[in-house]
Amino acid sequence: MRSDHTALLLSTRFFSPGLFSATFSSPRLAGEIAPGQFVMLDLPGRIRPYLRRAYSVADADPGRGEVEFLVKTIGAGTAALESLRAGQDARLLGPLGNSFSLTGLPAGSRVAVVAGGIGAAPFPLLWRALRAGGWTGDFFFGGRTASDLALSKRFAGVVAGDTYLATNDGSAGEAGFVTDLFARHAASGGYARVFACGPMPMFAALARVVERLQLSAEFSTEAEMGCGFGVCLGCVIPGRHTPYLVSCQEGPILPPERIDWSQVTGGSQVTGDR
């Protein structure tokens, strides 16, 4: 059940400046969270930011009662989380939203996971679930420069298959867009499903690829959220069959064919953590 959990910060681990993992003790949440779900995180006693921030749960260990988040510091909310010290409390409202769907995925089939930058955040837990179900696949991870891919260290031993890297400037992996890298492999990859998370321009490009190749896909969308549980109606995304999809309630995991990409303006729906 959704609840507002008090959670103790156990440790943080930095992959590069402003790119880190935060692990909290939160036994109930650790036992309830499904891949792709998120929490609204609050740091009590602070004035700024005023609203909570949404974080996908990166990994959960029910045995140890721990949940982990992968975070890139981009504004007031993430900066406040970066400054939290081990032994201090946060509040985690969750589990919120729907989850990546593994039902109907044929036994032993292969999947593709496509991440752009900090969009890699929800995928350790998804890979854990895929491994547990005996599925394998490939991980496509892109960023602007090599420093965006520092998180690839977190995926060592996590991916049940091969990892392919791309950067816009060619400073790590292949030069170019991760969506183009994925498209080349997808044509012959035999992927039964594509799971993706990243900025809206990446999603828009990927939506064209999966439509052309007729691949089943699930995107972890993230519009700026005020509440995270379907009340403020701030996080809407233009829909193809209804005017708007409420990202926190109908998603955050949405199939690309439900989104009206012609109405998604470049980057404006990407989370602003100011």
Place this chain on the structure above:
Amino acid sequence: MTPAESRYPLRVRVGPLELANPILTASGTFGYGLEFADFVDLGRLGGICTKGLSLQPHAGNAPPRICETPAGMLNAIGLQNIGVQAFLEEKLPRLRSLGVTVIANVWGDLEEDYVAVVRALENAEGLAAVELNISCPNVEKGGMLFGNSPTATGSLVERVRAATRRPLLVKLSPNAPDLVESARAARDGGADALSLVNTFVGMAIDPETARPRLSFGTGGLSGPAIRPLAVRMVYQVARALPGMPLVGIGGISELSDVLEFLAAGATAVQVGTANFRDPGVSGRLVAELEAYCSGKGISARELVGRAHGQEPLRLDAGAEG
């Protein structure tokens, strides 16, 4: 305390509307109530104000719709709602079964639209009152246009008054040129109580792109940032219209905020934006007010208007420093 007050120390009357306690939740920040059932015992609240209901379902504005600001936020949701029929069929029966005191917030483009929604609600079971939203800054028509003119306010309230026997609250705009005149017009039109205040029109601009952060351009400012402004407005209207029941709204998130609005002259309050960051806040405020009143041996009713009569105060002070 009267004997009745000592038995039910939190009970208040907002005109003809009897409330178990003065803690309500504000329209637009509490969905249709049911979204909060995991976090709040809804039946223990004084009541809830629904998302603004229109005759037809309404899609709202294009994103981006919200933007955080210092100690608050701007929103331009644009009154997205499921429409009055869906509310009556899908939401109200479940609220009724939970014992929730429901205040239906209503809006429209034209006077006729408001009247039609109020008529649709008139015979519904389990509705305690109607609140007219004449103060939404985020729609092209209706909304704040009614609230900004005392004449339009008076005319609309009169027509709605004629269409309903239910307790009628009117939610006023802090953006009105003369709030006291608008309040007077709503009272004279037949309002039983006034909800003060809706959001303040504001704007945020992205310094890099120089474009407004909200697709609507402007938005309504809410949260703790507006509380002193709202307290002043409640105080001012309480003084200008003695005896008129007022419901205070604006940045309430702690017990001391509730006490402040009651002291200013509000008989009840609505918790708004705080519901977003802490979905359990309204229930906690009921418990805290209960503990406060029993600790002091005082009723909620006795907390109302205590700031009045402690002055002289100059309400126009501040403008000239």
